[in-house]
Amino acid sequence: MLNKIRPALGRVLTPVGQAVARTGVSPNAITVIGTVGVAAGALVLFPRGEFFWGTMVITAFVLFDMLDGAVARVTGKISAFGAFLDSTMDRVADAAIFAGLMIGLYRGDQETLAGVALYCLVSGVVVSYAKARAEGLGYTCNVGIAERAERLIVVLVAAGFDGLGVPYILAVALWGLAVLSTVTVGQRFATVYAQARPGAEAGAGNGAQNGAAKTPEPRP
Ligand SMILES: CCCCCCCC/C=C\CCCCCCCC(=O)OC[C@H](COP(=O)(O)O[C@@H]1[C@H](O)[C@H](OP(=O)(O)O)[C@@H](O)[C@H](O)[C@H]1O)OC(=O)CCCCCCC/C=C\CCCCCCCC
Numbered sequence: 001m002l003n004k005i006r007p008a009l010g011r012v013l014t015p016v017g018q019a020v021a022r023t024g025v026s027p028n029a030i031t032v033i034g035t036v037g038v039a040a041g042a043l044v045l046f047p048r049g050e051f052f053w054g055t056m057v058i059t060a061f062v063l064f065d066m067l068d069g070a071v072a073r074v075t076g077k078i079s080a081f082g083a084f085l086d087s088t089m090d091r092v093a094d095a096a097i098f099a100g101l102m103i104g105l106y107r108g109d110q111e112t113l114a115g116v117a118l119y120c121l122v123s124g125v126v127v128s129y130a131k132a133r134a135e136g137l138g139y140t141c142n143v144g145i146a147e148r149a150e151r152l153i154v155v156l157v158a159a160g161f162d163g164l165g166v167p168y169i170l171a172v173a174l175w176g177l178a179v180l181s182t183v184t185v186g187q188r189f190a191t192v193y194a195q196a197r198p199g200a201e202a203g204a205g206n207g208a209q210n211g212a213a214k215t216p217e218p219r220p
């Protein structure tokens, strides 16, 4: 859903990207620094129950993920490896956020909610894998009620307010995210099935059946 605001966001991020580009830092370095920062915040602070400060650190570094592409674009350094690095580091960051929360909740004697956080981690991985695999097979899969930006906003807002003492907000968010991620998996299955089912498109899926890409993954 939030992917729809990317063009508008791009207009805001371009001048920021130009300013950052003047420092000489590379897009790949921004991707890696952002991921290390998110993972450190999530795996150091969340397990200690520091949900507010963990959220602050993660939020600061997760924004690097919007900046790396902007810097790559304004410097003409868009690369296939950068796209691969970005998507792969996204998975590391997401796993660290939910794993850190899970440990923090478990240590705080909230075993059930820790289990829900684990479910959110796994279902988020499946959401992203479904898209990566579909695109590798030459299909499009840009659908879902809970894509990455939505998942991050929900979990970070809830964890931040939980850290400030707001009751129930993290439980509601995690249970809700568990449901929405599951729905998103279903939406992605449905959209790929619609493209891949026999007769959906003349010749479609021929490469897919052999595990080969029908067309190269579209990348800017
Ligand atoms: C008291 C408590 C307060 C708590 C405050 C907490 C605030 C937290 C709120 C917001 C934090 C921002 C979170 C949003 C960060 C989004 C980061 C992000 O994902 O950016 C990139 C993203 C996707 O880019 P990609 O195409 O590279 O990523 C793909 C994606 O990961 C796919 O995942 P899937 O959906 O499948 O699971 C993968 O499949 C794919 O492989 C991968 O490539 O871009 C977007 O999503 C664009 C929309 C983002 C909209 C976010 C709105 C953020 C709101 C405010 C930001 C303010 C902007 C300021 C900019 C300043 C920059 C320095």
Ligand SMILES: Nc1ccn([C@@H]2O[C@H](COP(=O)(O)O)[C@@H](O)[C@H]2O)c(=O)n1
Pocket: 027, 028, 029, 031, 065, 066, 067, 068, 069, 070, 072, 077, 078, 079, 080, 081, 082, 083, 085, 086, 219, 220
């Ligand atoms: N190190 C990088 C990071 C990203 N890119 C390119 O930008 C696209 C994603 O940008 P976002 O800011 O929206 O995450 C990505 O698909 C790549 O084309 C890059 O080249 N190098």
Ligand SMILES: [Mg+2]
Pocket: 064, 065, 066, 067, 068, 069, 086
């Ligand atoms: Mg990025």
Ligand SMILES: [Mg+2]
Pocket: 065, 086, 087, 089, 090
């Ligand atoms: Mg990314």
